[in-house]
Amino acid sequence: MIAESFENIVIPITDFKKHIGKYLKELTNAKILLNHNKPSAVIVPYEQFKAMESIVEKQLDLELIKVMEQRLNDPNTKYVDSDEFFESLGV
Structure with a gap:
């Protein structure tokens, strides 16, 4: 995950809500959810x-x-x- 670019690690929470199925299906590494441009949660594969x-x-x-x-x-x-x-x- 360290080698990934910032854009591939963070997801705005509004975008995550709109496309939750897509993000969960494609989740291979931890992602940081941003709420008002601030980190609010991390999702990781099970x-x-x-x-x-x-x-x-x-x-x-x-x-x-x-x-x-x-x-x-x-x-x-x-x-x-x-x-x-x-x-x-x-x-």
């Missing part, structure tokens, strides 16, 4: 979304492993609620 989701899950697993290792090495580590933990990750 396979690309699933790949991104998998990467995020793996990253969360790595973060959990780091926390577990820290606790194993320090018995005085305080308990962290799961909500607090995920909030610290920005999730």
Whole structure:
């Protein structure tokens, strides 16, 4: 996607609404939807979304492993609620 020209990456939202079927049928890379010339959303092919989701899950697993290792090495580590933990990750 980086090699694509700006014109091939962005779609005005009004044009997207008018031709949604065409855009979805031809969607091979992520596209940025512009609303009043400002980025408002990104659409990606489903396979690309699933790949991104998998990467995020793996990253969360790595973060959990780091926390577990820290606790194993320090018995005085305080308990962290799961909500607090995920909030610290920005999730």
